[in-house]
Amino acid sequence: MTAEHSDASTHDTLIETRNVSKRFGGFLALKDISVRIPRGKLTSIIGPNGAGKSTYFNMLSGAHTPSGGQVIFDGQDITGLKPHDFAHIGIAKSFQITNLFPRFTALENVRIALQAHVSRYGLWRKRSALAGLEERAMDLLRTVGLQDRARHRAHELAHGQQRSLEIAVALAADPKLLLMDEPTAGMSPEETRTMMHLIRELVEARTVVLVEHKMKMVMGISDRIVVLHHGELLAEGTPDDIRSDEQVKRVYLGQGNH
Numbered sequence: 001m002t003a004e005h006s007d008a009s010t011h012d013t014l015i016e017t018r019n020v021s022k023r024f025g026g027f028l029a030l031k032d033i034s035v036r037i038p039r040g041k042l043t044s045i046i047g048p049n050g051a052g053k054s055t056y057f058n059m060l061s062g063a064h065t066p067s068g069g070q071v072i073f074d075g076q077d078i079t080g081l082k083p084h085d086f087a088h089i090g091i092a093k094s095f096q097i098t099n100l101f102p103r104f105t106a107l108e109n110v111r112i113a114l115q116a117h118v119s120r121y122g123l124w125r126k127r128s129a130l131a132g133l134e135e136r137a138m139d140l141l142r143t144v145g146l147q148d149r150a151r152h153r154a155h156e157l158a159h160g161q162q163r164s165l166e167i168a169v170a171l172a173a174d175p176k177l178l179l180m181d182e183p184t185a186g187m188s189p190e191e192t193r194t195m196m197h198l199i200r201e202l203v204e205a206r207t208v209v210l211v212e213h214k215m216k217m218v219m220g221i222s223d224r225i226v227v228l229h230h231g232e233l234l235a236e237g238t239p240d241d242i243r244s245d246e247q248v249k250r251v252y253l254g255q256g257n258h
């Protein structure tokens with residue numbers, strides 16, 4: 001199924017790439033990718049190794065500037081904006097690489113992130129904005145299921161809990177779009193289940209895009225799936241569309257991860 005044939009055009013689009021390409025020297029890593037990511041849904045980007053998933057993710061997060069094409073967010077052309085501007089307009093990302101302060105408690109990590117968000121907008125002048133930070137930090141810890149770990153230092157938390165804490169830190173900026181790069185990487189089956197459940201809960205209030213290797217996992221929780229292959233858009237649609245797509249079957253056949 002291609003972008004033209006999908007029903008994505010009937011959704012309310014939050015972010016969209018129009019004919020986006022990315023060149024690294026002489027190598028074209030992404031070719032004319034046109035995709036609409038619907039608001040309030042979970043969209044997963046999948047594809048075999050080297051398909052261009054990370055490159056595409058980096059386009060959505062602002063880490064890379066497209067070599068061609070446009071990125072439209074909430075109706076505005078944001079192509080070429082600086083990475084920190086992406087954060088300002090409501091795009092947050094949660095990485096595999098930890099960005100926590102390991103010796104600070106879980107609560108302190110989230111409070112610092114909230115404080116950074118509040119001061120960025122000059123809201124610190126309002127005393128009420130600062131006064132509520134601790135409570136809001138606790139609320140965010142509750143959202144990610146870490147309320148019982150608030151006073152634990154980040155480095156004392158289990159791997160899965162650290163990933164959940166990173167999500168709380170990302171949510172501190174109250175993003176419209178949350179981008180997640182392999183949120184269950186290195187997790188135990190139990191931690192993976194908890195994280196999948198959390199991601200589904202997050203989608204109730206915002207738009208989430210994730211890049212994931214685990215095909216089974218994304219099939220179970222995603223509203224929409226984008227499949228990349230050799231830098232091209234191979235297929236796009238609901239998990240059922242993707243499961244029955246002949247081209248996708250061919251690409252994944254024999255890989256043992258479907």
Ligand SMILES: Nc1ncnc2c1ncn2[C@@H]1O[C@H](COP(=O)(O)OP(=O)(O)OP(=O)(O)O)[C@@H](O)[C@H]1O
Binds near residue numbers: 024027047048055
């Ligand atoms: N900075 C770069 N310079 C040169 N080539 C790059 C760069 N980043 C990515 N590539 C190439 O672009 C292609 C797509 O890479 P990308 O990391 O986006 O794929 P991926 O689908 O995320 O792969 P994986 O599943 O292995 O992480 C690969 O062939 C990679 O070698």
